[in-house]
Amino acid sequence: MQKAGNRPAGQEIEKRVRQSPRRKLLIGLGRGFGGALIFGLPLLMTMEMWSLGFYMDRFRLALLLFLNMPLLTLLSYHAGFEETTCWHDDLRDMVVAYAIGIVASVIVLAVFGVVTLAMSADEIIGKVALQSVPASIGALLGRSQLGGSKAEASQGSERVNYASEMFLMAVGALFLGLNVAPTEEMVLISHKMTGWHAVALIALSIFLMHAFVYAVEFAGSDPSLPPGTPWWSAFLRFTITGYSIALLISLYALWTFGRTDDVGLMPVLISMVVLGFPAAIGAAAARLIL
Amino acid sequence: MKNRAARQTPKRHGGGNEKPHTLEWVAGGLSAVVVLALVGFILYQAINATATKPNLRVLVEQVEVTDNGYRVNFRAVNRGGATAAGVEIEGRIEHDGETIETSRVTLDYIPPHSGQQGGLLFSQDPKRYRLRLAAKGYTDP
Structure with missing residues (x-):
């Protein structure tokens, strides 16, 4: 749908690409590395991510690395290196994206001198493994970000379509949320806020999300929100659901980075709301930015 | 309410997306409860918070x-x-x-x-x- 405007150029490129499978592969890998850098660089240059690499709980790191696999596979289904027709294509893309993420992280961390041979294996592996998660997501999104096409919800049954809309929202929440989640500022901001600030931030997050949902609706690109849908229907089915997803992802990220350990309920909830703000914007903008 | 929402929605050619699935309302309802509980709890804490210092x-x-x-x-x-x-x-x-x-x-x-x-x-x-x-x-x- 989005490609309708530049179809001739796109077709030409497609044709040229189809002539040489090796060239196509190289372009795909190049876009993967590009995407890994675009998404991964802010985190590769974040101090907290380096230290988290060696001090974060090993079980939580392993869980994050494991959960990244189904995430990448599903993401490949929605926006992979190429049109995938069956699930083992998606699995292959997942492995390739993970590999690109690891290689890109090793190269960049080594060039920065953040990872050196003098360090223990545990530290090197921890740093690279943690960075490979955002970098691999970036590698998979590289195609949609750099290749001109977009991630789209699957056009299956309504149930599948809705679930995949929600999945794209979750990816959007990760996209913006992960970039700020490991920083000290998340905790610092939540310490500066009172309960009233938190409630105001929740209202602001939901308002902005709904504005984005409406932007999509006006664009008319989404079959789940045809013109004439009452506002409360879109609000309940997309805005509020999307916001809960953003909050859950924020909570998971905070827990993974050890920001909830030995912390009272109220500070945890407020930092969840703080991180939920960028995550909510990411979730709402998912269909615009992915 | 659900039927009315469905009727208001114009039919799309071959889309099959005219009526939101029940799952969407369940997910929306659950999410609304979660968000309301969150706001309620934070408001409760904010109202009852006395100006205390760290102890x-x-x-x-x-x-x-x-x-x-x-x-x-x-x-x-x-x-x-x-x-x-x-x-x-x-x-x-x-x-x-x-x-x-x-x-x-x-x-x-x-x-x-x-x-x-x-x-x-x-x-x-x-x-x-x-x-x-x-x-x-x-x-x-």
């Missing part, structure tokens, strides 16, 4: 022997309703009322009703003398 306490958890001395593992707890930043923890070993050794450490943050663990290093065995741990000061974040 710090330092608890000794364990004394260990290390390669070149002793380590006192402690947990600093903030029972107050406000966050303490830059909390300075001081540990003293006393013998007959005189301080033999002092160690200090600064904790970045202790949120309200939360704890933070750390360690103080000594060259003398704290178990043989009197060990005192105390929070010496903090700033508002």
Whole structure:
């Protein structure tokens, strides 16, 4: 749908690409590395991510690395290196994206001198493994970000379509949320806020999300929100659901980075709301930015 | 309500998306409950929050022997309703009322009703003398 405007150029490129499978592969890998850098660089240059690499709980790191696999596979289904027709294509893309993420992280961390041979294996592996998660997501999104096409919800049954809309929202929440989640500022901001600030931030997050949902609706690109849908229907089915997803992802990220350990309920909830703000914007903008 | 929503929605050619699936309403309803509960809880806390200050306490958890001395593992707890930043923890070993050794450490943050663990290093065995741990000061974040 989005490609309708530049179809001739796109077709030409497609044709040229189809002539040489090796060239196509190289372009795909190049876009993967590009995407890994675009998404991964802010985190590769974040101090907290380096230290988290060696001090974060090993079980939580392993869980994050494991959960990244189904995430990448599903993401490949929605926006992979190429049109995938069956699930083992998606699995292959997942492995390739993970590999690109690891290689890109090793190269960049080594060039920065953040990872050196003098360090223990545990530290090197921890740093690279943690960075490979955002970098691999970036590698998979590289195609949609750099290749001109977009991630789209699957056009299956309504149930599948809705679930995949929600999945794209979750990816959007990760996209913006992960970039700020490991920083000290998340905790610092939540310490500066009172309960009233938190409630105001929740209202602001939901308002902005709904504005984005409406932007999509006006664009008319989404079959789940045809013109004439009452506002409360879109609000309940997309805005509020999307916001809960953003909050859950924020909570998971905070827990993974050890920001909830030995912390009272109220500070945890407020930092969840703080991180939920960028995550909510990411979730709402998912269909615009992915 | 559901039927009315469906009727208001114009039919799309071959889309099959005219009527939101029940799952969408279930997900939306559950999410609304979660968000309302969150807002309710935070509002409740905000209304009942009195202007309290951090209330710090330092608890000794364990004394260990290390390669070149002793380590006192402690947990600093903030029972107050406000966050303490830059909390300075001081540990003293006393013998007959005189301080033999002092160690200090600064904790970045202790949120309200939360704890933070750390360690103080000594060259003398704290178990043989009197060990005192105390929070010496903090700033508002």
